[in-house]
Amino acid sequence: MRIVPAMNAISDSRTSWPVRLVKSLVSPALFDFWSTQINPLWTFEQPLARLMTRSRASRDAVTLIVKPNRHWHGMRAGQHVNLGVEIQGRRLVRSYSPTLLDDGHLAVTVKMMEDGCVSRYLAQQARVGEIFTLTQAFGEMVLPEHPGDLLLLAAGSGIAPMRALLRSLASRGMPDNVDLLYWARHRDELCFVDELDALAAAHPGLRVRYLLTREGDAPDARVDAISLEAIASLAQRRVLACGPNGFVQAARIRMGGQVASFDAEAFSKPTRTDGDEGDVEVQLAASGRTLRLARGQSLLEGLEAQGIHPPHGCRMGICNTCVCGRQSGSTRHILTDELSSEPSSQVRLCISAPSTDLILDL
Template sequence: MNALPATKPRWPLRLARRAVSPALFDFWAGRVNPLWTLEQPLARVVSRTAESRDAVTLVLCPNGHWTGMRAGQHVNLGVTIGGRRLIRSYSPTPLDDGTLAITVKAITGGVVSTYLAREAALGTVVTLDTAFGEMTVPADHEALLLLAAGSGITPMRALLRDLAARGMPTVVDLYYWARQRDEFCFVDELMSLAAAHPRLRVHFLATREGDAPDARVDALAFDGVTDLDQRRVLACGPGGFVEAARARFQGKVAGFDAEAFSLPTLAVIDDAGEVEVHLARSGRTLTLSRGQSLLEGLEAQGVKPTHGCRMGICNTCACARTSGTTRHTLTGDRSSEPSSQVRLCVSAPATDLILDL
C-alpha cells in the first residue's frame, strides 16, 4: 500500500482561490486526481479487513488538506450514496504512516454503516471534517479506567496506541464488553499491547455468554482495579451503557468523561403539545411537537438541516436561537438565552421558537 497521502496539486493555491470558486476547482481537479481539492479534506479507501463477525476496518489515505487529530477524537465522514451526501461520525485510529483506520459495524437500517461495511470498494473517496471531541488523554498521566461497549472500543484503541507509543506512562485498565466473543475487535492487538506493557490490563466481557449477568457495568465489582478513587474514567458505547457507567462511577473517581454513539432509552421526552417554530432565513413557520427533538421534527416536515453525529457531540447541527425556550432531551434542562447556539439533535422545543435556519 502506498503510505504517502495523495496531496493537492503543486500549482499556487492562492492564485487558484482568487481565480475560481472551490466548487469549480474541485470539479475539474477531481477529474485528474479524485483527492485534489482547493480546501476540502478528502480520503480514499485503500484497504479493508474483516475485524470481527460483524465489523470491518477500513484504512483511509487522506489528502494534504487533512490537519490531523488527537487519539480519541471523532471525525464527521461524508459519503455519497444514491446521489445524496450523508454524514456520520466515526472515531478513527491514526496510523504511523499518516493513514486513518475506521472500524464500522453494519447496523440494521443504517444506510451509511451498511454501505461502508459491505459495499464501499477500494478507491472510494470520502470527505473528512475537522476532528472534535474532548475524550483524549492529557499530558499529566492520570491513572485510567477505560470502559468500552461494542463500537465504543474504537476510540479506546486509538488512546491505547497513543499511550503505548509514549511507553504506557500510567496505569490503565480496559474493560471491553460485547454480546458474544466473536464480536470483539482488535483482540490480538489489545493482548499484544498488554503483554508488552505491564501497566496495561485488558478485560473482555461477553454479556450473552458465560460472563453474564454479573458482567454488566453496573453490576461488576471492579475488584481488580487498584486506587479506584484516583482513576479517570473514560466510557464509550451505547447510550444506556454510558448512563449506567455514569451512575456507577460519577463522584467515586477522580474524573468521568463519556461519549455515547446512541441516545439512551430514558424517559426524557415529557412535554406534550405543539409549538410554532419560525425559520428566520427561509421564512417558513412550522408546527412541531414538544415531544421530539428539533432535528427529528424539522426532518419530518421536509427540512434537512446539516447534521452529523445526532448525539449532541459534533455541533454540526447547531444553529442560533433568536427567541423562545428549548429543552435538552437528555437532561431536561431548559434554556432561553437569546442568540445562543442550539444543538438541534438533542434539543426539543418547549415554547414557540425563532431559529436561524
C-alpha cells in the first residue's frame, strides 16, 4: 500500500527545536485561535480538512471532497478517519472510510440515515469551504504488498473501503483473482457503479457482481443464500467484508470453513439478545454520579441518554477514542457476546454493554 508522507507536518524532526521553542512561548490552543483567524486550516498541530465539493453518489449517499491540512499524515487504503462537525454549537464526530485521491484530497462518501444527525448535515447542509476536524487514519482492514486471491464483500456504505482497496490494487497491478460482491436494496442505492465497471473492464482478474435484495431474485441475493460456485479457488481466498453487523455475521457463517481467512468490519450494532433485560447500577468514579443503565444497550448510548457525552469517534470499536477504565464489574462485548470482568481494565464504551453493576473511570 502507498502511504502518503507527512506533508511537512510541524512535528517533523527537522523542526523539532522550533516546535519546542514555540510551545515554550505559547500554547497550541492560543496559537490556533489567532492563526485560524488568518487561515482556518493553519493550526499548530491539529489535523483539519476543508470541504471542497459535494456530489451525489447514489439516491441516498453523497461524496464529499475534503482537503486536509499539513498535519494529517496520510493513510492506507481501507483505513478510517474520524470527521468532526459542529452542529448547533455541539461538536459531533463520526467515522468514515475515505478514498485518498492523487492530489492528496480525500473522497468521503456519506450515506444518509433516517436518524443520522451528522450524515444528513454533511449530505444536505454543510457549506463548501466549511472546516472539519480530522483524526489520523486508523483501522486494520488493509492489505499486504502481495495479498493473493481476494473475495471482497460489501453491503451499503461498506463499499467505501472496498473502493479504496480496489483503486490501490489497480495502481500496482491487480491480482489474478479478485471478486467483489456488492449488496444494496435497490439499484439506485449502488455507489461508484461506473468506476467499478471501468476497473473490471481494465483488469481481467477483477470481477464485480451487484446483488439487489429488494429487486429481482431478492431471496437468492442474500449473503446467507448466495451461490459461491462461480468463484474460482474459493479455498485460497482471503475474504474482507464490510457492512451492517447482521450482514457481516451472516457472511462469516456462510464462508466458514470454505475460505483461507475472513476479516471484517461492521458499522452497526447487533440486535438485542436474550438475557439483556433489566438494568444495572453504574458509578462514575471521577464525577461521583451513579446511574441506572440498560443491559441491552452500549455504555456509550446509555451514558448519552443520561446527558453524558464521553469522547468517542467511530462508534464501532475501531478507533479506541471512547476507551475508559473499568474499576470493577462485568461487561459484554456487543459484537461477540464475550463477557469481561477483569478489574482495572479498559473497555470500549461503544461496543460494551453493562452485564453487572459497574464502576467506570468517568
